[in-house]
Amino acid sequence: MSSRKLTAGSAHLVGQEAIEAKGYWQTYRLLILRRVVQLSVLGLFLLGPVAGVWLLKGNLTSSQVLETVPLSDPFVYLQTLFAGHPGETTMLIGTAIVAVFYLLVGGRSYCSWVCPINPVTDAAGWLGRRLGIGRKVSISRKLRYWILALTLILPAVTGIVVWELVNPVSLLHRGIIFGMGMGWYLIAAIFLFDLFVLPKGWCGHICPMGAFYSVVGKYSPLKVKASNRDACNDCMDCFAVCPEPQVIKPALKGKDKGIGPVILSPNCTNCGRCIDICSVNVFEFGSRVANQMENQP
Amino acid sequence: MSGREANNRKKEGRNRRQFLTDSARGLCSMGLIGVGLGMYGRQAQSHAPEAIRPPGALPEKEFLSACLRCGLCVEDCPYDTLKLAQLTDPVANGTPYFIARDVPCEMCDDIPCVVACPSGALEKSLDNIDDARMGLAVLIDRETCLNVLGLRCDVCYRVCPLIEEAITLEIERNTRTGVHASFIPTVHSDHCTGCGKCEEACVLEEAAIKVVPTALAKGSLGKHYRLGWEEKEKAGQSLMPDLIKLPTRRPENSK
Numbered sequence: 001m002s003s004r005k006l007t008a009g010s011a012h013l014v015g016q017e018a019i020e021a022k023g024y025w026q027t028y029r030l031l032i033l034r035r036v037v038q039l040s041v042l043g044l045f046l047l048g049p050v051a052g053v054w055l056l057k058g059n060l061t062s063s064q065v066l067e068t069v070p071l072s073d074p075f076v077y078l079q080t081l082f083a084g085h086p087g088e089t090t091m092l093i094g095t096a097i098v099a100v101f102y103l104l105v106g107g108r109s110y111c112s113w114v115c116p117i118n119p120v121t122d123a124a125g126w127l128g129r130r131l132g133i134g135r136k137v138s139i140s141r142k143l144r145y146w147i148l149a150l151t152l153i154l155p156a157v158t159g160i161v162v163w164e165l166v167n168p169v170s171l172l173h174r175g176i177i178f179g180m181g182m183g184w185y186l187i188a189a190i191f192l193f194d195l196f197v198l199p200k201g202w203c204g205h206i207c208p209m210g211a212f213y214s215v216v217g218k219y220s221p222l223k224v225k226a227s228n229r230d231a232c233n234d235c236m237d238c239f240a241v242c243p244e245p246q247v248i249k250p251a252l253k254g255k256d257k258g259i260g261p262v263i264l265s266p267n268c269t270n271c272g273r274c275i276d277i278c279s280v281n282v283f284e285f286g287s288r289v290a291n292q293m294e295n296q297p
Numbered sequence: 298m299s300g301r302e303a304n305n306r307k308k309e310g311r312n313r314r315q316f317l318t319d320s321a322r323g324l325c326s327m328g329l330i331g332v333g334l335g336m337y338g339r340q341a342q343s344h345a346p347e348a349i350r351p352p353g354a355l356p357e358k359e360f361l362s363a364c365l366r367c368g369l370c371v372e373d374c375p376y377d378t379l380k381l382a383q384l385t386d387p388v389a390n391g392t393p394y395f396i397a398r399d400v401p402c403e404m405c406d407d408i409p410c411v412v413a414c415p416s417g418a419l420e421k422s423l424d425n426i427d428d429a430r431m432g433l434a435v436l437i438d439r440e441t442c443l444n445v446l447g448l449r450c451d452v453c454y455r456v457c458p459l460i461e462e463a464i465t466l467e468i469e470r471n472t473r474t475g476v477h478a479s480f481i482p483t484v485h486s487d488h489c490t491g492c493g494k495c496e497e498a499c500v501l502e503e504a505a506i507k508v509v510p511t512a513l514a515k516g517s518l519g520k521h522y523r524l525g526w527e528e529k530e531k532a533g534q535s536l537m538p539d540l541i542k543l544p545t546r547r548p549e550n551s552k
Contacts, residue, residue, distance in 0.1 A: 048372060049372065054372075057369060057372050057373075058367040058368055058369045058372065058415075059366075059367055059368055061365045061366055061367045062365045062367030062369065062415045062416070063367060063369070064369065064415075070415055072365070072367075072415060073365075076365055076366075077365075080362060080363055080365065080416065083361075083362030083363075084362055085359070085362045085363040085416070085417070085418075087363075087416055087417060088415060088416060088417040088421070090415050091365070091415040091416050091417075094415065143326075146323060146327050147327075147330065150327055150330060150331050150334070153331075154331060154334055154335055154338065155362065157335070158335055158338055158339065159358060159359075159361075159362050160338040160339070160341070160342065160358075160361050160362060161361065161362055161364075162334045162335065162337070162338040163334070164365075164366055164390075164391060165334075165337060165338060165341050165389060165390045165391075166334070166337070166390070170366060170391065171384065171390070171391070174366060174368060174381060174391055175383070177368065178368050178371065178380070178381040179380070179381070179383055180383065180384075181383030181384055181385060181386065182383065182384040182385040183383060183384045185384075186384065
């Protein structure tokens with residue numbers, strides 16, 4: 001297999017081994033499921049304005065399910081709180097519901113399963129891999145936490161919810177429902193930035209919303225687990241497709257140090273791409289407590 | 298030994314320097330992004346005067362800190378009056394507004410936009426739409442208003458939901474003809490909600506009556522100003538009862 005890789009050189013396609021070993025469906029099923037979920041979320045919001053069926057009203061920053069259950073984005077709420085606006089009861093309830101949900105399923109599940117920017121940056125990542133475009137600049141992955149701090153400090157200082165003026169996540173989701181206007185340029189800019197400047201640049205380095213949801217999911221029980229890590233054949237496909245490749249290594253290669261097999265990093269987006277792409281089925285969804293079980297004598 | 302120590306110290310120095318430059322770099326880039334965002338935010342506070350906020354909106358600065366940009370008010374507006382600002386609109390991105398000349402506020406009795414607002418950016422305490430103050434209509438151009446020119450257009454007056462309260466027709470002498478009257482549309486700020494029906498209905502190419510932000514339309518008296526006739530009524534008598542009577546000086550043979 002390695003000889004094929006050598007002769008094929010850069011023509012080696014990520015996922016080829018998995019397709020050969022498991023078939024197309026098994027290699028892409030979580031990705032397809034993720035796209036279905038992303039489209040459904042958008043579709044449910046669009047159903048109202050387009051077809052007059054109001055299952056979900058509003059947009060991702062705040063909405064109502066069936067005109068009764070409020071949902072509110074905790075990150076946007078936090079910004080308005082720092083701007084000096086404590087908010088109304090319905091919004092607080094909505095915020096709590098969303099926060100608890102992501103606390104349970106993993107904060108950054110928002111990023112990979114709901115966020116409308118995800119397909120954009122995924123597309124840039126896929127095209128970049130296809131064209132063999134590498135990184136041109138190096139930015140710390142911690143930058144997003146600094147920007148997160150900034151998005152909360154600035155409202156406190158200026159009294160304006162500054163980030164929501166430019167936040168491409170809310171802008172894209174709102175735009176698709178209410179009209180994008182020039183907003184497409186911002187989305188195109190993010191696509192091009194991810195493609196030509198820094199792969200996984202926006203979601204993995206800059207987006208404060210992702211950073212916020214990392215914090216929300218710090219102790220989430222639902223995690224990806226490298227249960228079958230002994231079978232790893234070092235094909236590196238999981239690293240190639242992972243939006244946060246740095247989170248894999250400790251769990252996958254940490255057996256000698258007694259680390260893993262659960263990916264504990266809150267930056268993991270629970271997208272499950274590694275589960276699918278692995279030809280020898282190293283990864284699976286599991287609970288974070290599996291680590292203690294594994295490392296017990 | 299001492300060589301290694303020196304080496305260690307050198308290494309430490311390098312690490313410290315590295316740490317300091319890294320921190321400085323981080324702080325500088327954060328400062329740059331922060332200043333950029335802050336200035337953009339400040340810029341976003343001033344919006345085009347023709348963009349009117351929905352009824353019950355908090356004062357603009359507070360509104361910008363409270364509004365989630367969820368669009369629930371827009372979706373619950375039965376007349377498609379409200380829309381959410383797009384990136385290059387002259388209003389803070391994502392916030393709701395309407396342009397009276399295009400689609401004015403129809404002043405629903407149940408105020409669905411206010412009911413829908415989850416954040417309190419539109420104040421729930423507004424329960425009577427007549428109390429809304431979205432802006433203030435102003436007869437902004439007397440040179441083109443047909444009524445001022447002497448015709449009986451009266452359209453703005455007729456469409457006003459608070460006819461005879463928010464807009465009245467005040468009779469003035471038509472000095473052009475000398476024999477006719479002009480019926481001047483006159484807005485009263487204690488009743489006008491700023492719904493914009495008058496601006497929408499104005500028959501001119503460009504409306505002569507427009508809704509503008511209240512702060513732009515209203516003057517304000519100095520806090521120490523007192524209106525003599527009001528004070529007199531309040532006191533029940535002249536505030537200066539013992540005003541000295543001045544002698545009338547007129548030519549002796551004038552009477």
